[in-house]
Amino acid sequence: MITKNLGALLILALWLTCSTSYGQAILEETIIFPLQPEHAHGSSLVALPNGDMLATWFQGSGERKSDDVRIMGARLKKGSKQWSTPFLMADTPHIPDCNPVLFLNASGKLFLVWIAVQANLWEQSILRVRTSTHYAQEGPPQWDWQDNILLKPDDSFYVELQKKFKDLPDHQIGWAGYAPKYDEMIVEAGKDPVKRSIGWMTRIKPTQLASGRIILPLYSDGYNLSLMAISDDQGESWLPSLPVVGRGPIQPAIAKRKNGNLVAYMRDSGDAPPHVHMSESADEGQSWTATHKLNIPNTASVELLTLADGSWAFLGNDLVDGRNRMSLYLSSDEGKTWPKKIRLEDHPKGKGGYSYPSLIQTPDGLLRMTYSYHPQSDQKSIKYVTVDPKKVPLAN
Secondary structure: OHHEEEEEEEHHHHHHHHHHHHHHHHEEEEEEEOOOOOEEEEEEEOOOOOEEEEEEEEEEEOOOOOOOOEEEEEEEEEOOOOOOOOOOEEEOOOOOEEEEEEEEEEOOOOOEEEEEHHHHHHHHHHEEEEOOOOOOOOOOOOEEEEEOOOOOOOOOHHHHHHHHOOOOOOOOOOOOOOOOHHHHHHHHOOOOHHHOOOOOOOOOOOEEOOOOOOEEEEOOOOEEEEEEEOOOOOOOOEEEOOOOOOOEEEEEEEEEEEOOOEEEEEEEOOOOOOEEEEEEEEEEEEEEEOEEEEEEEOOOOOOEEEEOOOOEEEEEEEOOOOOOOOEEEEEOOOOOOOEEEEEEEEOOOOEEEEEEEEEEEEEOOOEEEEEEEEOOOOEEEEEEEEEEEHHHHHHO
């Protein structure tokens, strides 16, 4: 009995220690608006020059099949603890709008990029963009300009598919000798200039390089892989990179190595077991290695960020099934190891969904993040969390 009680006390002490450590690292957590039944998902976050935080997400009665889905936003004024009442950011009439991304270019112009889902099919999505130079006032930004981002991948797209699929392990997805081969089907689709020109979708914030290049991660549910939109004129025009090739690498997030290379971590939409995909670029995002899987489990979402001190932060669903857990990892060796970790959400399987995070670091060194907060199917909001990376504890 003494041994049993001692074991229980040790477990309690460990739990209290972890909870205290987590509590020290997590400085703030709140939902942006009260729980409500409409679907609210796919958030993005930006810190404005005046100290305000601006968040956006899509909201409506569903996703691609619901024509009432629009882009919403809210503002957290500098010094305030309460987010504003949500306001409309964009709405294409009679077409679902999804997956918004917010960012500032080097001159301080605010960009909102999102997708309008034509024909209610992800693979028919069109990239849309709005910009603003008047966004310091309360409420939504005053939009100065709007257009579509139209990409035109050339024949190098399918040539790269052919080349990089050969770099992957020999594994053809199909159930019989007469079944179509996954790789061959994707390459064949890549020869179609119409298919490769549409259906590219946003999810993660862009990466901006010292050269001035902006790299906006995109993915396709038609091809089930990724691509980057690249701008060398501060977002005035965009060109496609070569595809990021693998079997199911989507929704890339980018970190920068000290040697200048870029690393993309991606959600696994391929074969089991689901783990984070990784690819690397040595030419500022124009071409990427064939992906391979890391030892980080993954089902729904991935975010990645290079911090001011050179360390990396990973935020995502580190599970092989479900969205009931959201974890933050920190690495000081560019992802070789992740010794520090906290659970932002950790619930029993089937108890809620917490996914699609956005992660930034503000000048004060703190990590700011938003993610979909769905404790029940009819209770949904977007959660905002602030973490001090210096206080994230070592993983047990």
